[in-house]
Amino acid sequence: MKKYRILIAKPGLDGHDRGAKVVAHALRDAGFEVIYTGLRQTPEQIVKTAIQEDVDLIGLSILSGAHLQLSKKVIELMKKEGIANIPVFVGGIIPPDDVPRLLEIGVTRVFGPGTPLSKIVQEVREVLEGVTSTSGS
């Protein structure tokens, strides 16, 4: 039976992971297996973890303002490692003006402050079901 695995990661230097934990908890309660990296991860560490854990989706929680640089780096490394097919969600303090740029970089969904947890869970479901129908595993 297929069980979806999601990596919740905290790239960069900000030390606030309440949001990441709340989202991880909601995804757990929605039936997903959630792997948490802990604070202050480099993009390299996140991508290596995604490979070893064979995750179906990566969620980046960024509150530092460095979301453009960090997301770009993660996605570049994912391409290099051949795992760019894994969807990347970004959540945190993201100015609305930056959303189109994040999507352009290759981020699949962006969630700013105040996003209801139910919306996150629902979009994770939508995206994952789309992913499995094309890749098969």
Place this chain on the structure above:
Amino acid sequence: MDHKEIAKLITLLENEPDRARDILKKLPKRICPVIGFTGSPGVGKSTLIDQVIARLRSAGKTVAVVAVDPSSPFSQGAFLGDRVRMKKHFLDEGVFIRSMASRGALGGLNESIYDVVELLEAVGFDYVLIETVGVGQAEVEVRYVADVVALVLSPGFGDEMQLLKAGVMEIADIYVVNKSDLEGNDSLYDQLIGFLTFAGRDALNVVKTSALNGSGIEELVDRIITLWKNFAETEKLKQLRKERLRHHTETLARRTLQKYLSAVDSEDPYEGVELALKFMCERLKYGQGGGT
């Protein structure tokens, strides 16, 4: 085999156990020390493993870790947070860490653990470390999977009454009194030595550690390796592997029978089992149920 391929195979073993036989058949049979770490939640198992990895790596050994955390009985979801303690090894190509949810298994591990360990041995790691879920008193399955079992304890564990209880306390080859930087550690250590002595067991394999500051880790790793070598030189390792095979077989048998049980609708539990077995035999006779 690179980390990506290994990771994909583990996913397959977990999600499609019916394919495990074909996957493992293609790989060479190979043995390496399989070390289990068990103990109550919060005693420091993951942090201790982090230190053990560092020690093994400094000796040039490659290490695979499987860390199991519980699945929710309600949502079947899981929060897998063990690798948070092992961050400093994320970029090391000689270390492979995989988090795993227990998926309803009650023994402190996950049903696919036997296949996953066989895979990790086959692909050439020097050591396989298994971390169980935080256990209480009765989750002893790690005894059947690992060659050497380390039970991790920490101050606040309780008094001698806990040491006398059957179950988890009995399955350890090595007792680790962790958090030696905290007060209360010495009295637990002394009680444990006293208990093992009057129980007629080897009190030598009690090690005081602090996963926080690294004290005692070198001694712990030395004891683990010495013990495994002893096992390998005597008949003990063969016996352990035979036991592992038997429990692997039992797990497969249970899963196979469960598949047929779910198709049976009977008011009588005894009849239910009979019907499932009959159904299974018929299927096997026609060669449709060969797998598990």
